[in-house]
Amino acid sequence: MLTIATYALSQDYTRAIGLRFGSSVGASYRQFLNPGTAIEGILDLDILHKDHMKIKVTGIYQFHKNINVDGLSYYFGPGASAGIYVGDSSGFLMAIDGMLGLEYKFPNAPIALSFDWNPKVQIITNAGFKSDNFGLTVRFTL
DSSP states (O other): OHHHHHTSOOOSOSEEEEEEEESSEEEEEEEEEETTEEEEEEEEEEOOOSSEEEEEEEEEEEEEEEOSSTTEEEEEEEEEEEEEEEESSOEEEEEEEEEEEEEEEOTTSSEEEEEEEOOEEEEESSOEEEOOOEEEEEEEEO
């Protein structure tokens, strides 16, 4: 019975658009493919580093699971990102991404809040594991 509850409907919307704030600032679009999986696209701008600015696009395939609290779910999944950076030097960057997050969808409003961690392994330019990407996203659900 617990297994069935864990894999129950993880959201009550099919798509959402929002703003993501954290180690970067950007826009997010999420589209559910079925009740337990979604794809999310993020376009963000990283202006927190004093010597450069990054603009990147990220795509994540997400698995969504309920937490037995109305409106609360967690999600995780793999993805990839690519972008450019400009500053003291300029270039192209590419990474293999992961995402782990927690979302609360307000029951009587078209609003969802999520907090996520988006670690990545950068493979082009400044290669290595990057673990400092956290975000808070406010979404309007449709």
